[in-house]
Amino acid sequence: MKRIETLYSKYLDGTITDAEKKELFDRIRNADDQSLEQLSEKYLSQEPPEDLSFLQEKTDRVFSKIKGQLNLEPEPKKHLIWHWLPYVAAIIITTAVFIFIVNQRITSRVRSGDFVQISEDIPAGTNRATLTLGNGRSISLDQANAGQIAAEQGVRILKTDEGQLAYEVLANTPNSAAYNTISTPNGGQFTVTLPDGTTVYLNAASTLKYPTSFVGAERHVELSGEAYFEVAKNKGRTFTVSTDKQKIQVLGTHFNVNSYQDNGQIITTLAEGSVKVITSTGSKLLIPGQQTIVNANSIKLQEADLETAMAWKNGRIEYKDADIQTIMADVARWYNIEVHYEGSLPERRFMASIRRDANLASLLKVLRLSDINFEMRQTAQGKLLIVKP
Incomplete structure (x- = not known):
């Protein structure tokens, strides 16, 4: 990892050669997930300088999404602006590099016929x-x-x-x-x-x-x-x-x-x-x-x-005494996902009321109160929600 840090520092200050840039990308591409996590944590744990604090929310969202795709356990929120970055462009370049590597790994795993567990933070329609x-x-x-x-x-x-x-x-x-x-x-x-x-x-x-x-x-x-x-x-x-x-x-x-x-x-x-x-x-x-x-x-x-x-027209998701199949049919249409069922689900009726522009995780949180479990996956065909007891 020391060599990656050295090359990365040169990448950010603009002194890296074409050969070194290729070496950097190859090393990041071939690094294991744990090493990449350690590298990112090293640079993402310090307080940001005052003039870059406006980027805090944006980088929080980006790296939370990346960690969700890698199926990492949630951790206490940290400031995610790199304390030593002198330019905004460096943050953009850094984000692009990590997104490229993560997406490449996800794509290769999905194409192999497997699935990747992803975040339930799916935006509404x-x-x-x-x-x-x-x-x-x-x-x-x-x-x-x-x-x-x-x-x-x-x-x-x-x-x-x-x-x-x-x-x-x-x-x-x-x-x-x-x-x-x-x-x-x-x-x-x-x-x-x-x-x-x-x-x-x-x-x-x-x-x-x-x-x-x-x-x-x-x-x-x-x-x-x-x-x-x-x-x-x-x-x-x-x-x-x-x-x-x-x-x-x-x-x-x-x-x-x-x-x-x-x-x-x-x-x-x-x-x-x-x-x-x-x-x-x-x-x-x-x-x-x-x-x-x-x-x-x-x-x-x-x-x-x-x-x-009339709830949908008035900007709400509203259920009273609805079965899980009815709810999931609406979920599939509104959040643009597929829904599959695993195991024997209990015969249960549900009540739920949230804003229609809320993300999928907000609705699933309400439904989990009735002992229904969910798992969000990324497959070659798209996003798949598994419903199970």
């Missing part, structure tokens, strides 16, 4: 979606700048300053309309205001198809996944939402539709106004505070827990 225009062109909405992003059939398509999608219908709009599709991935959500003024909040792993302008007596959209609708009132034009097994008719109202296929049922919950849910087996008229549950053979009307049903 964000505003992410893809808009597909009528001509097939795709636009990444989270990367698009505010302002006009496209135009079709006499309609301007905009991304607002608030980061939402909106439509502006111009004069002399054609009698026929193009169809747009907005899709959110796992770990994504987005809000769109349709041409008639209806606002739709789209949850993760969901898709909404709609015309760029509503022509005729009906305003019709198609949904896969989950969305909350605030329908603009228009007595002359019924608003309809089609899913895999049902159709919803409204004039002006607020309601939520959960139609994820892996749930095996479609839940429509009414917050205000009235809606009619129509299926092949019958129909139900809802009043505020009610919901229908539709499966392949039946439609059931019941009282709803509005707080729980």
Whole structure:
């Protein structure tokens, strides 16, 4: 390790030769984890100079993540600015070197068919979606700048300053309309205001198809996944939402539709106004505070827990009397991970309530209070959460 320290000192003060730089990288690459930990602890344990203290939080996060990937035990928090670093650039270079080596080791282990246990500090989803225009062109909405992003059939398509999608219908709009599709991935959500003024909040792993302008007596959209609708009132034009097994008719109202296929049922919950849910087996008229549950053979009307049903749209994760499979299905979509089960899990119902922007570790901490255990892994396919007794 003495040779690495010598080379590293030359690397930081800019006196290292190309040959010595290659030797340094080779030595770090081939060093064992314990030696690397000792080296980092030596330089990461001193108080930072006053003029570099603003970097404390950033380096804390970086090195905590690295240690989590190496599966090291947690230790008391230490100041992680290197006391002898004279330049900010040195910190950036140092971080890059360690990240490169750690990631290279993780990649080689994953490719060999193994897994690496990683931190549960997985961030929550964000505003992410893809808009597909009528001509097939795709636009990444989270990367698009505010302002006009496209135009079709006499309609301007905009991304607002608030980061939402909106439509502006111009004069002399054609009698026929193009169809747009907005899709959110796992770990994504987005809000769109349709041409008639209806606002739709789209949850993760969901898709909404709609015309760029509503022509005729009906305003019709198609949904896969989950969305909350605030329908603009228009007595002359019924608003309809089609899913895999049902159709919803409204004039002006607020309601939520959960139609994820892996749930095996479609839940429509009414917050205000009235809606009619129509299926092949019958129909139900809802009043505020009610919901229908539709499966392949039946439609059931019941009282709803509005707080729980609307929680995701209001920025919360809320469960009351939910089984672990229901919770984990939501976790997989919102945190963009896979979930597998090991062993025989107890038949237990759960309650949980946290902010939706909280990281995964915060939710798992609540669930562990009910004697459910978790392990986060990195595999060749991605992040995998193991649920076990």
